[in-house]
Amino acid sequence: MKRWEREGVIELEELDIPGEEHLKKGVAIIECVQEIPCNPCVDACPVRAISMEHINAVPRVDYGACTGCGTCVEVCPGLAIFLVKIEGEHAQVTVPYEFVPLPEKGDRVTALNREGEHVCDGVVKRVRKMKTPVVTIEVPREYAMEVRNIRVMS
Numbered sequence: 001m002k003r004w005e006r007e008g009v010i011e012l013e014e015l016d017i018p019g020e021e022h023l024k025k026g027v028a029i030i031e032c033v034q035e036i037p038c039n040p041c042v043d044a045c046p047v048r049a050i051s052m053e054h055i056n057a058v059p060r061v062d063y064g065a066c067t068g069c070g071t072c073v074e075v076c077p078g079l080a081i082f083l084v085k086i087e088g089e090h091a092q093v094t095v096p097y098e099f100v101p102l103p104e105k106g107d108r109v110t111a112l113n114r115e116g117e118h119v120c121d122g123v124v125k126r127v128r129k130m131k132t133p134v135v136t137i138e139v140p141r142e143y144a145m146e147v148r149n150i151r152v153m154s
């Protein structure tokens with residue numbers, strides 16, 4: 001049994017990690033590993049970069065086609081899609097965030113890993129107030145594949 005089945009935490013080895021050239025462009029990383037009948041991400045992608053073999057299959061991203069627009073992040077009911085963009089020594093990580101209060105651009109937040117543990121501090125670069133709000137933070141590049149949530153500092 002895989003760890004996500006036991007504890008709900010996905011290991012990096014279970015994900016399709018984009019290469020450096022795609023990370024520099026900024027792409028969606030889908031951390032959806034359970035075979036469930038769901039596909040809003042496929043329908044929402046304006047460039048058809050997300051595909052599924054069948055309705056119960058896990059979605060795949062064509063990193064060459066993905067433009068990093070973030071639409072799929074907003075529509076995923078499982079909060080399972082993130083954007084990662086590498087810029088020099090920094091990474092911009094975009095996460096869905098359904099708590100209040102929402103942070104504001106320029107705020108410092110606590111960046112958390114998949115287990116909800118502190119990784120580092122991050123700076124909010126963008127907040128999109130959609131049905132599912134989407135927050136982009138900047139963190140040191142080495143944490144690009146670790147940071148997947150935030151906690152607003154009080």
Ligand code: SF4
Binds near residue numbers: 027061067
């Ligand atoms: S970020 Fe935009 S282009 Fe990339 S997979 Fe998501 S919806 Fe498609």
Ligand code: SF4
Binds near residue numbers: 031038039077
């Ligand atoms: S919308 Fe989210 S939960 Fe549904 S298949 Fe796509 S990534 Fe998985």
